[in-house]
Amino acid sequence: MKKYYFDIRDGSQFIRDDEGLELPNIESARQEATTALSEMAREWGRGRPQHHMAVEVRDDHGPILDASFSFLMKPRTT
Structure with a gap:
Protein backbone atom coordinates (compact mmCIF):
# COMPACT_ATOMS: atom_id res chain seq x y z
CA MET A 1 0.00 0.00 0.00
CA LYS A 2 1.02 3.57 -0.65
CA LYS A 3 1.02 6.46 1.83
CA TYR A 4 -1.07 9.54 1.03
CA TYR A 5 -1.02 12.86 2.88
CA PHE A 6 -4.05 15.12 3.19
CA ASP A 7 -3.09 18.76 3.72
CA ILE A 8 -5.92 21.11 4.68
CA ARG A 9 -6.57 24.69 3.58
CA ASP A 10 -9.26 26.50 5.52
CA GLY A 11 -9.42 30.03 4.19
CA SER A 12 -5.91 31.34 4.73
CA GLN A 13 -5.00 28.65 7.28
CA PHE A 14 -2.83 25.71 6.13
CA ILE A 15 -2.55 22.47 8.10
CA ARG A 16 0.10 20.04 6.87
CA ASP A 17 -0.53 16.33 7.30
CA ASP A 18 2.73 14.78 8.49
CA GLU A 19 1.24 11.36 9.35
CA GLY A 20 -0.64 10.36 6.21
CA LEU A 21 -2.73 7.27 5.57
CA LEU A 37 -13.96 17.94 2.59
CA SER A 38 -17.63 17.25 3.31
CA GLU A 39 -16.89 17.00 7.04
CA MET A 40 -14.95 20.27 6.91
CA ALA A 41 -17.86 22.02 5.19
CA ARG A 42 -20.30 20.72 7.78
CA GLU A 43 -18.19 21.66 10.81
CA TRP A 44 -16.21 24.75 9.81
CA GLY A 45 -18.66 26.49 7.53
CA ARG A 46 -21.30 27.29 10.12
CA GLY A 47 -21.99 30.98 10.44
CA ARG A 48 -19.54 32.08 7.78
CA PRO A 49 -21.08 34.01 4.89
CA GLN A 50 -18.22 33.23 2.47
CA HIS A 51 -15.52 30.62 2.68
CA HIS A 52 -13.12 28.44 0.70
CA MET A 53 -11.66 25.17 1.92
CA ALA A 54 -9.55 22.48 0.27
CA VAL A 55 -7.88 19.14 0.77
CA GLU A 56 -4.58 18.82 -1.08
CA VAL A 57 -3.50 15.20 -1.49
CA ARG A 58 0.14 14.27 -2.00
CA ASP A 59 2.28 11.18 -1.91
CA ASP A 60 6.02 10.85 -1.31
CA HIS A 61 6.69 12.29 -4.78
CA GLY A 62 4.51 15.39 -4.51
CA PRO A 63 0.95 16.68 -5.12
CA ILE A 64 -1.48 14.36 -6.89
CA LEU A 65 -4.99 15.69 -6.24
CA ASP A 66 -6.79 18.86 -5.10
CA ALA A 67 -10.36 18.86 -3.84
CA SER A 68 -11.93 22.19 -2.92
CA PHE A 69 -15.22 23.71 -1.87
CA SER A 70 -16.29 27.35 -1.88
CA PHE A 71 -19.53 28.85 -0.76
CA LEU A 72 -21.11 32.26 -0.58
CA MET A 73 -24.20 33.13 1.40
CA LYS A 74 -25.82 36.51 0.85
CA PRO A 75 -29.27 38.03 1.24
CA ARG A 76 -31.35 38.31 -1.87
CA THR A 77 -32.38 41.73 -2.96
CA THR A 78 -35.84 42.29 -4.31
Whole structure:
Protein backbone atom coordinates (compact mmCIF):
# COMPACT_ATOMS: atom_id res chain seq x y z
CA MET A 1 0.00 0.00 0.00
CA LYS A 2 1.02 3.57 -0.65
CA LYS A 3 1.02 6.46 1.83
CA TYR A 4 -1.07 9.54 1.03
CA TYR A 5 -1.02 12.86 2.88
CA PHE A 6 -4.05 15.12 3.19
CA ASP A 7 -3.09 18.76 3.72
CA ILE A 8 -5.92 21.11 4.68
CA ARG A 9 -6.57 24.69 3.58
CA ASP A 10 -9.26 26.50 5.52
CA GLY A 11 -9.42 30.03 4.19
CA SER A 12 -5.91 31.34 4.73
CA GLN A 13 -5.00 28.65 7.28
CA PHE A 14 -2.83 25.71 6.13
CA ILE A 15 -2.55 22.47 8.10
CA ARG A 16 0.10 20.04 6.87
CA ASP A 17 -0.53 16.33 7.30
CA ASP A 18 2.73 14.78 8.49
CA GLU A 19 1.24 11.36 9.35
CA GLY A 20 -0.64 10.36 6.21
CA LEU A 21 -2.73 7.27 5.57
CA GLU A 22 -1.79 4.03 3.88
CA LEU A 23 -4.33 3.36 1.15
CA PRO A 24 -4.44 0.85 -1.72
CA ASN A 25 -4.80 3.33 -4.61
CA ILE A 26 -5.56 6.86 -5.83
CA GLU A 27 -9.30 6.14 -5.90
CA SER A 28 -9.21 5.42 -2.16
CA ALA A 29 -7.32 8.69 -1.64
CA ARG A 30 -9.96 10.52 -3.69
CA GLN A 31 -12.74 9.06 -1.55
CA GLU A 32 -10.88 10.02 1.63
CA ALA A 33 -10.42 13.60 0.37
CA THR A 34 -14.12 13.84 -0.52
CA THR A 35 -15.16 12.62 2.91
CA ALA A 36 -12.76 15.00 4.66
CA LEU A 37 -13.96 17.94 2.59
CA SER A 38 -17.63 17.25 3.31
CA GLU A 39 -16.89 17.00 7.04
CA MET A 40 -14.95 20.27 6.91
CA ALA A 41 -17.86 22.02 5.19
CA ARG A 42 -20.30 20.72 7.78
CA GLU A 43 -18.19 21.66 10.81
CA TRP A 44 -16.21 24.75 9.81
CA GLY A 45 -18.66 26.49 7.53
CA ARG A 46 -21.30 27.29 10.12
CA GLY A 47 -21.99 30.98 10.44
CA ARG A 48 -19.54 32.08 7.78
CA PRO A 49 -21.08 34.01 4.89
CA GLN A 50 -18.22 33.23 2.47
CA HIS A 51 -15.52 30.62 2.68
CA HIS A 52 -13.12 28.44 0.70
CA MET A 53 -11.66 25.17 1.92
CA ALA A 54 -9.55 22.48 0.27
CA VAL A 55 -7.88 19.14 0.77
CA GLU A 56 -4.58 18.82 -1.08
CA VAL A 57 -3.50 15.20 -1.49
CA ARG A 58 0.14 14.27 -2.00
CA ASP A 59 2.28 11.18 -1.91
CA ASP A 60 6.02 10.85 -1.31
CA HIS A 61 6.69 12.29 -4.78
CA GLY A 62 4.51 15.39 -4.51
CA PRO A 63 0.95 16.68 -5.12
CA ILE A 64 -1.48 14.36 -6.89
CA LEU A 65 -4.99 15.69 -6.24
CA ASP A 66 -6.79 18.86 -5.10
CA ALA A 67 -10.36 18.86 -3.84
CA SER A 68 -11.93 22.19 -2.92
CA PHE A 69 -15.22 23.71 -1.87
CA SER A 70 -16.29 27.35 -1.88
CA PHE A 71 -19.53 28.85 -0.76
CA LEU A 72 -21.11 32.26 -0.58
CA MET A 73 -24.20 33.13 1.40
CA LYS A 74 -25.82 36.51 0.85
CA PRO A 75 -29.27 38.03 1.24
CA ARG A 76 -31.35 38.31 -1.87
CA THR A 77 -32.38 41.73 -2.96
CA THR A 78 -35.84 42.29 -4.31
